[in-house]
Amino acid sequence: MVFTLPGFGEIVAGDNLGALILEAAQSRLVDGDILAVTSKIVSKAEGRQRAATDREQAITDETVRVVATRAHPGGVTRIVENRQGLIMAAAGVDTSNAPDGIVLLLPIDPDASARALCTALRARTGLRLGVIITDTAGRAWREGQTDIAIGAAGLAVLDDLRGTADTSGRQLDVTVAAVADEIAGAADLIKGKTSGNPVAVVRGLGHLVGALTLAGASALQRPSENDMFRLGTNEAYAEGFAAGRAAALSEDTAE
Structure with a gap:
């Protein structure tokens, strides 16, 4: 089950996201819920923005390594590794759902942001909750974009099925499900890009929710030395x- 939490206004630097989420939830959260939070409202609350006139410089500043570039009629697309270790177009610098004249940067440490939010929500509710911070990304070999988990806390981001058997009894040797990304994609179907619903609740996956010490979304990033492309x-x-x-x-x- 996936549903949104409506009622969010414009988020500004310094806003208490935990309090705003609980106000929108109106006591509807239950033990084992996972909250998928759009990175843009985290960036806004953390003041991660700059003037739109500096967009190209912002991309450069957020870039650790250029992966690929391609010229097009509107300019040059840069696929880069950003300071968060993510491979993304334009380093994740975005103007969508941002005030006029402003570009948004990704949170400096999305896992730390998720952990702080999850800690606050658990403390306020007494519930065992998980938090995923999501952002939109393209994928190699595939058209279109989908949401992925760039930050996570309080849940397993990978479901390692190696050593278990499939329905035919054959042992699985390589299957490790990226469940945090799958949750992010499912939540985006409900949140949408233009609906003004930046938070979704995913219910029914309580078996994935656990300690705050579980690995964050950075565990989903493939080390460069293992990347064939x-x-x-x-x-x-x-x-x-x-x-x-x-x-x-x-x-x-x-x-």
């Missing part, structure tokens, strides 16, 4: 060409 085509070609040229120059020098 860590660069775009042009970037990989340029890197290989540079390496080959350096090797050739080294051989010439040795001779």
Whole structure:
């Protein structure tokens, strides 16, 4: 079961999200609920915004590594690894659902933001709750976008099924379900992009809810050394060409 919590107005820096969520929930939360919270309201509450005239510089400032670039009639799309370790277009810098003249940056530490919110909600309600902070992202090899979990607290973000058997009795050797991302995607179907409902409650997955010490959403990020496609085509070609040229120059020098 998934439902939204309506009644949120414009969020501004310094707002108490925990109090606003509980006011919107009106005692409807139950033990084991998972709250999917749009990253934009977390960013707004944490003051993670800057003037829209600085959007390109904001993208540069949030970038740790350029993965791929592609020119298009409207400019250049940059796929980058941002300071949160996420591979995203424009480093997650966004103008949608932001006040005029403002761009929003992702929370500095989405897992820490989720943990603080989850801690506050548990303390106020006495319930065993989980929190996911969601954001929209594209996916390699797939058209369109979906929401993913960029921050999480109080729930298992991965469901490791390795070593268990499928319905035919065959052992599963590689299956690890990204349940936090699946929850984020399901919640986005209900929240929508333009409805003004930034928080959804996912009910019925209480078996995933646990200690606040469980790994956050950063556990979903594949280490660069294990990424078979860590660069775009042009970037990989340029890197290989540079390496080959350096090797050739080294051989010439040795001779």
